[in-house]
Structures are given as structure tokens and as C-alpha cells.
Amino acid sequence: MSYRPNNGPRPQAFQPPQGELAIIAGSANKQLAAKIANELGVRLTPCEAHYFSEGNVFVRILENVRGCDCYVIQGTHQPVNDNFMELLFWIDALKRASAQQITAVIPFFSYAKGDKKDEPRVSIRARVCADALEAAGADRCLMMDLHSPQIQGFFRVPVDHLYARYVLCDHIKSLGIENLVVCSPDIGFAKGASAYANYLGVPVVIGNKTRRDHTERAEVLELIGDVDGRNVLIVDDFTISGGTLMSMADVLKDRGANDIYAAVSHGVLSKGVAPRIAKSGIKQLFITDTIEPQNDPLPHNISVVSVAELFAEAIQSIHDRTSVSQLFPDGAVPSE
Known part of the structure; x- marks a missing residue:
């Protein structure tokens, strides 16, 4: 049995050569x-x-x-x-x-x-x-x-x-949107929204929503924070029906917000959702290319930012x- 003093050289772990x-x-x-x-x-x-x-x-x-x-x-x-x-x-x-x-x-x-x-x-x-x-x-x-x-x-x-927020935020920064505030649509994504806000150097507000069953429909009940006269960026990890984003946009408009933007990592977008977003109060929705569009052509107000x-x-x-x-x-x- 060999003994290696604590101050002796530490043997290097074997690492096989990496293949092509x-x-x-x-x-x-x-x-x-x-x-x-x-x-x-x-x-x-x-x-x-x-x-x-x-x-x-x-x-x-x-x-x-x-x-x-x-x-x-x-x-x-x-x-x-x-x-x-x-x-x-x-x-x-x-x-x-x-x-x-x-x-x-x-x-x-x-x-x-x-x-x-x-x-x-x-x-x-x-x-x-x-x-x-x-x-x-x-x-x-x-x-x-x-x-x-x-x-x-x-x-x-x-x-x-x-x-994806780093890629999305860099794209949003390039647009030069002034007087911006980040909004989380619910308490569950509050930390994620704070990370967006910190990277962009802007304030954050938080919505509160409820979901009554296993459908994608959710109702936004309240908003914590002030958006009067501000441009708002709603952020989330994914959207399927777009309901949360559009409902949140309506609440923000009622609270005096100016332009409403949204950014999600994964645009799942079930059939019929893209046309509804085109007619919604969302000026621009930014999604990534983690999912290839399958159901509807993307309208003018949905932009794809690549994470390749x-x-x-x-x-x-x-x-x-x-x-x-x-x-x-x-x-x-x-x-x-």
C-alpha cells in the first residue's frame, strides 16, 4: 500500500483521446x-x-x-x-x-x-x-x-x-427600445424575468395568473409593478396557445403601457395561434429556432432569433x- 503526502503531486485522471x-x-x-x-x-x-x-x-x-x-x-x-x-x-x-x-x-x-x-x-x-x-x-x-x-x-x-435569454436579449438590445420594463406573466417565472431584466438593465414587473385545468388557457388576474407610459417586454420559457401572452398584453395596455413586446425561448405555437398573435396587442414576439414552424406561416409580428x-x-x-x-x-x- 503506497502513501502519497498531502503536498505531493496529484495524479492526473486518464482522459482518452477525443474522437472526430x-x-x-x-x-x-x-x-x-x-x-x-x-x-x-x-x-x-x-x-x-x-x-x-x-x-x-x-x-x-x-x-x-x-x-x-x-x-x-x-x-x-x-x-x-x-x-x-x-x-x-x-x-x-x-x-x-x-x-x-x-x-x-x-x-x-x-x-x-x-x-x-x-x-x-x-x-x-x-x-x-x-x-x-x-x-x-x-x-x-x-x-x-x-x-x-x-x-x-x-x-x-x-x-x-x-x-436562450442571452441571445434574445442581445437581439432586443440591438433594437434600441427605450423606456423598457420586463414583465413576468406569473410568479413561477419571476426569477427568469429578473434575469432578463438584470441583463438588459431595466426594471421588472410580475403578473399573477391562474389555470383551472390541464388546458393551455390561463387568466391573468393582477399585476405587481408600474408600467404606465412604459414599453413592456413579456418573457416566458415557452408558449403553446399564446393565451398567457395575449392576456398579459391586454392587462398591460389597461395599465397604461405603450408598446408590448414578448420573448419566449420555445415557440410551440399550436395550430391557429400565429394568426391570433398577429391580431393581438403584441407588437413583436421574439422566439428562437429550437422548434421549426409546423402549423401556420409566421406573421409579420413574430421574429425568429437563431440559437445555432x-x-x-x-x-x-x-x-x-x-x-x-x-x-x-x-x-x-x-x-x-
Whole structure:
């Protein structure tokens, strides 16, 4: 038995050489994957996914990835279950092809809403998905704006969590909107709204809403803070029906606000929502390209801000084994 004094040299952990970087584009995020590959200066790895008439999906990697550091770009938006199963099959295919490391890059993780057992006899869906990703063979995950950041604790593999607010805020700053205040549509996103406000250097106000059932409809009841004569930016992590944003915009207008803007990380936008937002009191809604528009053409007042560069920088950091947190301007990823 050997003894090493406390002040002696600490042995360096063995790190195997990192394989060639490979980007695999799943069906859900082909455009974003192409942008990420372009930012990284690599080509997309040839692959194919085929959906059969009965609903089964078949995936195949079309070239050798043995020993490669592989990144599967595949969100789990609508159709949620098809996209999630396809992601599992990509991971399994890469595992069986002897990839050195497999990272599931999930721009939008829809089941993040199922993060707790808040009713009797319900499933904690996010935990089930985490177990499935690990069982399929994912070595780590890279996600953006989880509905509940503590979901990272559901995984036994590393999870890198990116925030779209830096990209969105930089875009909003470039517009030169004066006399701005940030608004959270509910108490639950108050910390997130404060982070937006701190980065933009503006005040924050908070709305209070209630949701009576499992539909996407919510009613804004009250507003904490003054918006009279101010331009307002409503912020949230995602929107499906747009109801919260439009209801909040009405309340803000009633309180004397001038122009109403909104920014969300994930524009889920179910069918018929985009036309309603076009006719709403929202002057401009900023969303990212974590979800490709599926249901309706985007109207003039919905702008897409790309997060491809941020994802590419995170992938490069993981590949180079450097800190992902260095990508954030405030030095460290907040725990909000």
C-alpha cells in the first residue's frame, strides 16, 4: 500500500483521446442542425429516418462513426412521442455502431413540464424520459431552457443547460427600445424575468395568473409593478396557445403601457395561434429556432432569433472538454 503526502503531486485522471466530432440531424430539427454544423465548420453525418405507414420509425447512420464524438440534434416537440422515440433509436444506433461518446442535444424537451407528482396517481414523466435516454445509451445531454431546471437532477449522466435569454436579449438590445420594463406573466417565472431584466438593465414587473385545468388557457388576474407610459417586454420559457401572452398584453395596455413586446425561448405555437398573435396587442414576439414552424406561416409580428451559434459553442466546449459556463456573459449559469 503506497502513501502519497498531502503536498505531493496529484495524479492526473486518464482522459482518452477525443474522437472526430459528428453531428447527426434528427427529423425534428434539420434546419437547426444544419446551422449548428455550419457554425462548427463540419458537415452533417449522412443518415436517414423513415416513418412507415403504421407509425414505426427506422433510423440508420450511413457512414462509419466508430470512435466518434457524436451529437444527435433532436427536439421532442410535436409530434412529441414520435420525436422522442426517434431520439432513442438514434442513440441506440450510435451505441451499436461503437460511437465513443453520444450526446443527446434536445433543443426543446417538452416533457420537462412533467417534473413532479402534484396529483394522486400521476406519472413524473420527465423522470421516465430521463431513465429512457440513459437506458438507450446517452452519455450526456444538452438542453435549452428546461421548464424546471431541477430536472437536471433526474439524470445520472451530465446535463448541460443553455439559456436562450442571452441571445434574445442581445437581439432586443440591438433594437434600441427605450423606456423598457420586463414583465413576468406569473410568479413561477419571476426569477427568469429578473434575469432578463438584470441583463438588459431595466426594471421588472410580475403578473399573477391562474389555470383551472390541464388546458393551455390561463387568466391573468393582477399585476405587481408600474408600467404606465412604459414599453413592456413579456418573457416566458415557452408558449403553446399564446393565451398567457395575449392576456398579459391586454392587462398591460389597461395599465397604461405603450408598446408590448414578448420573448419566449420555445415557440410551440399550436395550430391557429400565429394568426391570433398577429391580431393581438403584441407588437413583436421574439422566439428562437429550437422548434421549426409546423402549423401556420409566421406573421409579420413574430421574429425568429437563431440559437445555432450558442449550441455550436456549447458542443465545441464539450468536445474540447472545456467549461460550458464560460459561454455565459455573467460568468456562471444561474440556478433559477
